[in-house]
Amino acid sequence: MTETTDFASGKGHRDENFPVASRLVRAELRPAILAFYRFARAADDVADHETADAAQKLAQLDRLEAGLRGEPGASPEGNALHASLKARGLTDRHALDLLVAFRRDVTQRRYADWAELMDYCRYSAAPVGRFVLDLHGEPPNLWPLNDSLCAALQVINHLQDCAKDYRTLDRAYIPLDAFAARGLTVASLSDRQAVPPLRDAISALAQRTVGLLHQSRPFAERIADRRLALEVGVIQALAEDLALRLTRRDPLSQRVHHHAVEAFALALRGALGVMGKRFGRIFRANQPGLHGSS
Structure with a gap:
């Protein structure tokens, strides 16, 4: 399992318990929120995959982080969020914090x-x-x-x-x-x-x-x-x-x-x-x- 799609649950932002980038949010900001959501969803799907082993999960989370840091081709979700953050001059701190939790999900039960x-x-x-x-x-x-x-x-x-x-x-x-x-x-x-x-x-x-x-x-x-x-x-x-x-x-x-x-x-x-x-x-x-x- 080497691609994000290998871990995908098929769940999207409309399937969450609480609104994600709803019509209440300004239209020009929704794409950035959705880029952040897709990064988080990809990481969550990796951590929650029922059959992948811990090493596979941690390796894929590393790829998401590499994409977030701007490494070309490392992860489409990471690369997309990196571009969105860079365009708006925003920090990647919050996305990196999320990865702390998803790695913890892999190693702590x-x-x-x-x-x-x-x-x-x-x-x-x-x-x-x-x-x-x-x-x-x-x-x-x-x-x-x-x-x-x-x-x-x-x-x-x-x-x-x-x-x-x-x-x-x-x-x-x-x-x-x-x-x-x-x-x-x-x-x-x-x-x-x-x-x-x-x-x-x-x-x-x-x-x-x-x-x-x-x-x-x-x-x-x-x-x-x-x-x-x-x-x-x-x-x-x-x-x-x-x-x-x-x-x-x-x-x-x-x-x-x-x-x-x-x-x-x-x-x-x-x-x-x-x-x-x-x-x-x-x-x-x-x-x-x-x-x-x-």
């Missing part, structure tokens, strides 16, 4: 505790949002809010797919201390239905994810680019609903993902919420008598 999982999310999720912020010219002081939201999205995906990850890749992102505290082992993820202690563990992690989303709630309001703010508001609303579902549903035996109508309604609510806050702020700024009021 367990996480000891929440702190270790959050360190993984720092590389697997936060760089995506940081790149989008850089692309829009937003300041780095927004990174902490971005990181909270991106970590929450990552944990939601992990919890939704916990059984599949274990069964197909022998990979568990639910921290080992969550199993041990309830007298469980990782093997409990192979059951058709989660036993009550496992449901409790998943619910507790979902509650911690709700906490991350509480931290990220001011994020959209503080983004200068109006259209990006709307997209972040949509993602925040979708994530909050999924995190709450995971506090009460069993991802081993129940559907957690949104149906299309549910996703649309939540997206609309998220976008309208951001618009309302922005218009409210503008209105207050134009009313001298309201300055300094609480």
Whole structure:
């Protein structure tokens, strides 16, 4: 297996749980986001391939990095992202950070505790949002809010797919201390239905994810680019609903993902919420008598 296509899952940006380069984002910026997404998708597909061995995966991730650094013919996805970043004067730091996480996926199948999982999310999720912020010219002081939201999205995906990850890749992102505290082992993820202690563990992690989303709630309001703010508001609303579902549903035996109508309604609510806050702020700024009021 020597080409990216050998590892491809066939999954595209429209198959993700959360919007990627949606119509809310400025049209001239969407190609750069899609170049970043295709690079990340190619790396993710390599790390998650069910039959390739670790050496093959790491070699292919090296090729993606070589392409990202501008080596001709090393990787089409890497070369395309390199060209996109160079054209806009953007750093390759965020894409390189992603590769740290994907290499970790190849070599590490367990996480000891929440702190270790959050360190993984720092590389697997936060760089995506940081790149989008850089692309829009937003300041780095927004990174902490971005990181909270991106970590929450990552944990939601992990919890939704916990059984599949274990069964197909022998990979568990639910921290080992969550199993041990309830007298469980990782093997409990192979059951058709989660036993009550496992449901409790998943619910507790979902509650911690709700906490991350509480931290990220001011994020959209503080983004200068109006259209990006709307997209972040949509993602925040979708994530909050999924995190709450995971506090009460069993991802081993129940559907957690949104149906299309549910996703649309939540997206609309998220976008309208951001618009309302922005218009409210503008209105207050134009009313001298309201300055300094609480």
